[in-house]
Amino acid sequence: MRNKRTTFINLLIGQYGLFLLLLIALLSAWECSVRLGWIPFFILPAPTSIVHALGEDADLLFGRHLAATALESALGFLLSVCVGSLLAVGMHMYRTLNKALYPFVIVSQTIPLIALSPVFIMWFGYTIWSKIAVVFLTAFFPIVVSTYDGLGKGDAGYKELLLTMGARRWAIFRKIHVPLALPSFFSGLKLSVVYSVVGATIGEWLGGSEGLGYFSRRMSSSLKTDAMFASVFLLSALGIVFFLLIAFVEHLMLRKRRMDHT
Numbered sequence: 001m002r003n004k005r006t007t008f009i010n011l012l013i014g015q016y017g018l019f020l021l022l023l024i025a026l027l028s029a030w031e032c033s034v035r036l037g038w039i040p041f042f043i044l045p046a047p048t049s050i051v052h053a054l055g056e057d058a059d060l061l062f063g064r065h066l067a068a069t070a071l072e073s074a075l076g077f078l079l080s081v082c083v084g085s086l087l088a089v090g091m092h093m094y095r096t097l098n099k100a101l102y103p104f105v106i107v108s109q110t111i112p113l114i115a116l117s118p119v120f121i122m123w124f125g126y127t128i129w130s131k132i133a134v135v136f137l138t139a140f141f142p143i144v145v146s147t148y149d150g151l152g153k154g155d156a157g158y159k160e161l162l163l164t165m166g167a168r169r170w171a172i173f174r175k176i177h178v179p180l181a182l183p184s185f186f187s188g189l190k191l192s193v194v195y196s197v198v199g200a201t202i203g204e205w206l207g208g209s210e211g212l213g214y215f216s217r218r219m220s221s222s223l224k225t226d227a228m229f230a231s232v233f234l235l236s237a238l239g240i241v242f243f244l245l246i247a248f249v250e251h252l253m254l255r256k257r258r259m260d261h262t
Contacts, residue, residue: 045226050233053226061215066234068211069200072128073242076135077196081189083136084143091144092151092177102148109141113199117206131203131211138199139192146188150181186250193242201235212238 027047033039034046041049054061087105091098117134124130204213212231219228 042223042225045229049226050229053224053230054233057227057230061212061230061234064210065212065215065231066238068128069197069204069213069235070238072131072200072203072211073135073193073196073238075128076132076199077139077193077242079132080136080140080143080192080196084140084188084192085147085185087140088144088147088151091148105141105144108137113138113202114206117203120203121207126207126209131200131208134203135196135199138202139196142188142191142195143185144188146184146191147181150184151177153177153180153184182250182253186246186253189246189250190243193246194239197235197239197242 030044031046031048034041034044034049045053087101091101113134116137117130120130120133124133200211201213201216204211205217208214212235216228216231216235219225219231
C-alpha cells in the first residue's frame with residue numbers, strides 16, 4: 001500500500017510538479033499584493049479571503065446554488081449530446097440532410113447568447129428550462145462538428161474490403177466509422193461539457209433565482225467581491241470535474257477498444 005502511494009505521489013509530481021509550483025507562486029504573489037495594498041481589496045480579494053467566503057457561505061453555495069448550476073449544466077449537456085450526435089450521424093449518412101442542416105448549425109453559433117437568453121426566458125419563464133436551452137445552444141455545436149468530422153475519417157481500405165464481403169451500409173458505419181470517430185467525439189464532449197457550465201452561468205446571470213451565476217451577480221451588485229470570486233472558483237471547479245469525468249470515460253472506452261483489437 002505504501003509503495004502504491006509513493007508511486008502515485010511521484011507520478012503526480014512528475015506530471016504536474018511545474019504546474020503546482022507555478023500555482024503556488026501565483027497565489028503567493030496574489031496574496032502578498034493584496035495584503036500590501038498594491039491591489040485594492042474590492043477589485044481583487046486575497047485568496048485567503050475567498051476561502052473564508054467559501055466557508056462562510058457554504059450552506060448557500062454548496063447546498064443550493066452549486067447543485068442548481070450542476071443540474072442545469074448536466075441536463076443541457078446530455079440533451080446536446082443526444083441531439084448533436086444524432087444530427088451528426090444523419091448528416092454523415094445522408095448528403096441531402098448535410099446540405100440542408102449544416103448551414104443552420106453554423107448560423108446557430110453566430111447569434112450572441114446574451115441576446116437569446118431573454119427570448120428563452122420569455123418562452124420558458126424563469127424556470128430551469130430557460131437555462132437548459134442556453135446550455136444546449138452553447139454545448140451542442142462542438143459535438144455536432146467533432147462527431148461529423150470524426151465519422152468522415154473512415155478507412156477506405158477497410159470499407160472496400162467489407163463491401164466486397166457483402167456488408168451493408170449500417171454495418172460498415174458501425175464497424176469502421178464509429179470506432180474511428182471516437183477520439184474526435186470525445187474531444188467534442190470535453191469542449192462541450194466545459195461550455196455547458198458557461199451556458200448555465202449566462203442563463204442564471206440574465207434571469208434566475210438560484211445558481212452560481214445568480215449568486216455571483218447578486219454579490220457583484222453588493223460589492224462583496226470575496227463571495228463573488230468564491231462562486232467563480234466553484235464554477236471553475238465544476239467545469240474541471242465535468243471535464244475529468246469525460247476524460248475518464250474516454251480512457252475506459254478507448255482502452256476497451258484497444259483491448260478488443262489486440
